[in-house]
Amino acid sequence: MIIELIRQLINKIVLTNWPSIRLPKFTVEISKNSKHLDYASNISMILEGITKQSSNLIAKFIAEKLVADPRIELVDIVNPGFINIKVSNRILYQALNVAISKGSQYGVHESLGKSVLLEFVSANPTGPLHLGHARSAFMGDAISRILKASGYNVTKEFYINDVGNQIETLGNTIYARYMQLFGLNIKLKENAYPGEYIIDIARHLKEQDGDKWINRNDYLQRCIEIGIKENLENIQKVLNISGIEFDTWYSEKSLHDKGLIEAILNKYQELGVLYNADEAETGNKIRREDSQAAKFIINQEGGTFLKTSCFGDEEDRILVRKNGIPVYLVADIAYHKEKFDRKFDRIINIFGADHAGHVLKICACMRALGIDISNFEFLLVQMVHLLEDGKDIRLSKRSGKIISLEDFVNHVGADAARFIFLMKSPNTQFDFDLNIINSTSKDNLLYYIQYAHARIANITSKFKKIEKLQEDILEKLILPEEFNMIKKIDSYPEVVKLSALTLEPHRIFFFCKELVSEFHSYYTKYKYTEKIISDNYQLTQARIGLISAVRQVIFNSLNLLGITASESMYNK
């Protein structure tokens, strides 16, 4: 990686000549403007602030040292102290060879020996996954691939909320549907789940148990059991067709069974961070009167509170209701404490933006346990507004029901679904018109990229796979566009790293688009004059090697996003 090489050269110069300072953050990047040579750094302007020397002088000094290295061909200084660098062709050729020889492993970093726990989706097992789950599902999956490629050992986890009121509602709804199957006119309760999938579950219950549960009071356990089982199977099936696989499924019920709920409460008690609402002292922030929570004031009397407001939360949170039953938050605390006990180097939660309110809460609860949360990260994924012909499609037109993820993936295809939800930064909400996936022009970035892959595959298919190019062959590559593509290819591993650091898969897409655009442009510009396949054997080999590397980088990029790259667009 040439950027890394230049960075290290600069590091060394700075540390030798300003031994007393701490190495500051500075940039080395591919120059955007060809006037600025190959690479550019802002180191001297940064150093100016630290050393109080003029940035132009610093730049001059560093430039002299840099140019002494045989790998640096030319250094130019531009006001107020930009250092522009032209590197030798030789290291560019070497960089290309690295990409060619690493093949599908190009961009995959060596193991860091570090582990990440990545929790995402964690949808309640009370019904099928729907469009609202799509973005965080694909985002989590892509991030896990990117983290793996940048050297982390990743565990993808799905937390199953298999306890609580919603689960009881599920059981009761199934029972009502079950009774209806026997012609008994049981009305659904107001809060019951209306979906037809419940009827299917009830039918299966009838098939398995017959009329066993008619007019009995002890049906709930059985109904919950079959409901959770079938809903989870359905969730797994949909994840499967979407190309998403989890490593661990963590049951909330298991926390209860192991007695970890009481353990948490005891621990807080020991730490002296609990108080009883009836004995609240002045300064205890039980609730904000201006919040919407105030609407529920009638139900809010008594109970045991945790002093979360002392640990960064806006207010104290109730842990145990007046009737002695802990609220769900306690299980969530127990679950997150388990995550920390399992000793991961990074713990990442991917939440939909509608769960943003939990971030402060959970962090405060962890701090109250004395846990260091510096390796605890949240990625809040914003909503996508899907349109078709300019109309909102969040709800299906016919039934008015929420569109299932299954229907959606079957409708647009897994690749397009991933593309839609991964193409933009996770923390921007955006509009997407579904008509675009049928478009055959450049607005459909997915096809644009896949087309380039197929185009190259078609050209290179006439040649043997190249493992490595000899220097005399590489030297045939002299066009500026060829050097630019090599620089781009060379920067790919950096893009993977940055994407892992920021948890932003869309960076891979944009990088890929830029590389592809350079290729198409190159291809067209020289279509009549400097063809890739020519009578000159060595030149042809060199260019086939170059575009093979471009194809490989496209392939590897799409792979990080879980998207396939086809050899041909004709038989797609």
Place this chain on the structure above:
RNA sequence: GCUCCCGUAGCUCAGAGGAUAGAGCGUUGGUUUCCUAAACCAAAGGUCAUAGGUUCGAAUCCUAUCGGGAGCGCCA
């Protein structure tokens, strides 16, 4: 009222404090006897919401205001 995200071209969005703010769509005009035209080239289009501040330098960081979204239950 409070918290979080966003505000960049007509539209949809990029832009980890750097040089002349970019791309696609749309608009206008060009490129196919030739390795995939699902492509390419060019033109037009901007007070980076507003006002202050920090800095050698701000779309980017800080503060305030305005506008859009999500959330603020003893539901999970």
